[in-house]
Amino acid sequence: MLFTYNDITKDVVEKPDVCIIGSGAGGAVMADVLSGAGLDVVVLEEGGYYTKDRYSTYKPAIAMKILYRDYGATIAFGKNPIMLPLGRAVGGTTVINSGTCFRTPDNVLSDWAERYGVENASSKEMEPYFQQVEKTINVMPVSPQVLGKNGLIFKRGADALGMSNGMLMHNMINCHGCGRCAFGCPHDAKQAVHLNFIPSAIRNGARVYANARAEKITVESNRVTRIEGSIINEQTGNKLFKLTVSPKLLVLAAGSIYTPYILEKNNINLSPELGKNLTIHPAVRITAMFDEIIQGYKGVPQGSYVDAYSSEGIILEGIFVPPEIGLPILAPIGMKNKEIASLYDHLAAFGVMVSDKNSYGRVKVGVDGRPFITYHFDPYDFKKLVKGIAIASEIFFAAGAKTVNPAIYGIKEFTGPDDVAQLFTKKIGITSVEMMAFHPLGTARMGELKSHTVVNSFGKTHGLENLFISDGSIFPTSLGVNPQITIMSFSLRNAQYIVENKEKFLNHD
Ligand SMILES: Cc1cc2nc3c(=O)[nH]c(=O)nc-3n(C[C@H](O)[C@H](O)[C@H](O)COP(=O)(O)OP(=O)(O)OC[C@H]3O[C@@H](n4cnc5c(N)ncnc54)[C@H](O)[C@@H]3O)c2cc1C
Ligand code: SF4
Structure with a gap:
């Protein structure tokens, strides 16, 4: 089922096997694979739910207000402020991206293995995941x-x-060439993840809450025990109802800016590397x-x-x-x-x-309590x-x-x-130089070298027993190409790893 704020009339309480925060490239794939394996899955997405029926009549400026975070005006501060727009909707940034698809370059994958000890992610090992993702979202x-x-x-x-x-x-599928990819495809031709992985997860029984913001994460004895948040009125931004989810496993997929932000805000200091090593493809x-x-x-x-x-x-x-x-x-x-x-x-x-070879950025909780992004070019x-x-x-x-x-x-x-x-x-x-960037990555990087990374080669956090990260933040270096296929393919691989090891990660004795 998919619920928006319009469908909810009282506080929400959920006790699923898995809670996923964020429904973008990383979160949607996780939701589909985990629910497909029979796990009870709840997805929390702060943004609204939109398809062509809702946004086809919106002008681009209105679409920016609705589908982007902060009207698209997220900024990385440094010598030169760099615009770093982020999507906020069921489907995450894939709803407003340009639709370009590249596999992770071979040299990038081998570099991760050599320098960060990332295991089982050679181009040969990633091949079936690339193929499956490309088939699902119809890459051509x-x-x-x-x-x-x-x-x-x-x-x-x-x-x-x-x-x-x-x-x-x-x-x-059936692109009309109307030029509006970055404002929500008015024909649903662009196969963003709210049109494939999310509906499939819903068919598998996942419950997807749109307009649902995760705010507080409670950790007890090295395990995430509870997520609290709010159901938000999409028009006014006001909080309508409380949300409490007590999952056996949490997957954080809020994107490379909001994943480290949520963790720091909740004093979950997994590693000194958390929030650092941000790359953006200036x-x-x-x-x-x-x-x-x-x-x-x-x-x-x-x-x-x-x-x-x-x-x-x-x-x-x-x-x-x-x-x-x-x-x-x-x-x-x-x-x-x-x-x-x-x-x-x-x-x-x-x-x-x-x-970004030598450049790097950082995400921290700012003095105003919101994410503060810096970038050294x-x-x-x-x-x-x-x-x-x-x-x-x-x-x-x-x-x-x-x-x-x-x-x-x-x-x-x-x-x-x-x-x-x-x-x-x-x-x-x-x-x-007037700059912009569209691909934040790297703020919770993966690898077996614990001193340099935040999660292991499959997205499990080094610190906590039942917390995974599955979004752009896990990639140790810049890709040099647009990242959505990389994010979805690693999410698919890491979801299968969770399924194969579900007894270990879900059951707590
Ligand atoms: C304009 C633009 C064009 C792009 N074009 C391309 C392209 O052509 N090809 C390509 O490969 N990539 C492109 N990208 C980048 C690509 O879309 C992203 O890298 C990718 O979607 C990131 O996936 P993710 O899972 O890390 O995060 P996202 O897809 O951003 O998903 C994160 C989700 O988490 C939600 N969230 C955050 N905090 C909370 C919370 N507290 N509670 C609940 N939900 C929360 C957000 O609202 C969001 O929906 C583009 C990006 C932009 C901005
Ligand atoms: S129809 Fe084609 S050009 Fe127009 S928004 Fe959709 S994918 Fe982009």
């Missing part, structure tokens, strides 16, 4: 019919320069003006990519938002805003994303970002752009490919 290449001109133009430029590129793999959006009409808001926004520099930790992926979101970001007020508005149909945009990684901006600019010019905006304060729009060289001759400070 974006077809040229729905790619849209923004993706085609960039591909054209990369082809002209002989740079390796291609169509991205997406989880989709990114920047480069825009270009063309004579030709592009209408970048039509087509799959993140349909194509350039991986020519992926061995250096630089990847370029499509990005485009509708005018009501894009215009205030590109030029908030004045004549420039008017000019860009009148030329929006001629605008193209592409994203540059880098892996290391100059080595920043250099990669600047190189990525140069590559994207060159690709745009090769595709026929009139001007390219490198999104760096103090550097004028480029009017030709010769202008790109200044990215390497001028001093560019970290504070001058």
Whole structure:
């Protein structure tokens, strides 16, 4: 059953085998596998439940209010504040993500084994989990019919320069190419986890509570014994009813920001590493003006990519938002805003994303009681970002752009490919680049090296007997690629580990 705040009329008391906090990429898969194995499962999700029937009529700005945490304005503080939006809904961030699917790179998996002692996670061992996840969420290449001109133009430029590129793999069925992936797919074409793993878990008997926030976790004699929280009115944010869940096992899947936050807030100090080692894949959006009409808001926004520099930790992926979101970001007020508005149909945009090799961040409980995120962007990684901006600019010019905006304060729009060289001759400070990031990972990393990790190779916390973590926080390093397949595949593998060892983890003598 799925319950929203509308269905609940009194305090909720549950005594399941397993409670899962969070219903995103990690939590949904856990819920499906554990309930499928006959365990009694309760899922608590702070966000609401939405499918095309509810959000297809919402404009993007309204969707941001409803489907994102803090209207999408979560920020990682450092030399330069970095926007780090998070989803909040049944289905978590998969409801508002771009749908791009990559498996975990082989070198990343072997690095985890070597440096953190992660066991049984070689690419060969992960293969069946990748396959099963990809089948469930219907991963396929974006077809040229729905790619849209923004993706085609960039591909054209990369082809002209002989740079390796291609169509991205997406989880989709019958995509209409309407360009709204980041605001909830109005056709339910994007196969976010609320359309597959969650319904399957419900069919298996799981009880999924939307608008249900977990707040307090009680630990007694090394075991989680109780989770307390509130049923929230989705419209007002007011608390309606109390929620008490006493499970045999708790799986925390609240995402890489909220998982360490909830634990610290409850004084569950599993390891000195908890909340540290945050990686985010810093990114920047480069825009270009063309004579030709592009209408970048039509087509799959993140349909194509350039991986020519992926061995250096630089990847370029499509990005485009509708005018009501894009215009205030590109030029908030004045004549420039008017000019860009009148030329929006001629605008193209592409994203540059880098892996965080030396950069790291941290999540802590802030003085206001909310999560406080900090991020140190290391100059080595920043250099990669600047190189990525140069590559994207060159690709745009090769595709026929009139001007390219490198999104760096103090550097004028480029009017030709010769202008790109200044990215390497001028001093560019970290504070001058307008950055964003979409992939927080690593704040409760896994491995057998207990002094360096928070959970073991299968997500069980080193400290507590019946607490698992199953979301983006368990990955020891940056992936260099979009993480949803990695999160779902590890969640599937770790759920099977729980099932195989259920006597040990669920029964307490
Ligand atoms: C705009 C955007 C685009 C993206 N595009 C892609 C992409 O194309 N491909 C890709 O691979 N990745 C993409 N990502 C990232 C990807 O979607 C996430 O990495 C992934 O969903 C994270 O999974 P998770 O399980 O760690 O957390 P989430 O999916 O974020 O789920 C965590 C859930 O826990 C809930 N929660 C938190 N605290 C509580 C609490 N106290 N009580 C109850 N519930 C709670 C949250 O509301 C949330 O729903 C994108 C992200 C963004 C923001
Ligand atoms: S382009 Fe439109 S139809 Fe296709 S997945 Fe994105 S939102 Fe859904």
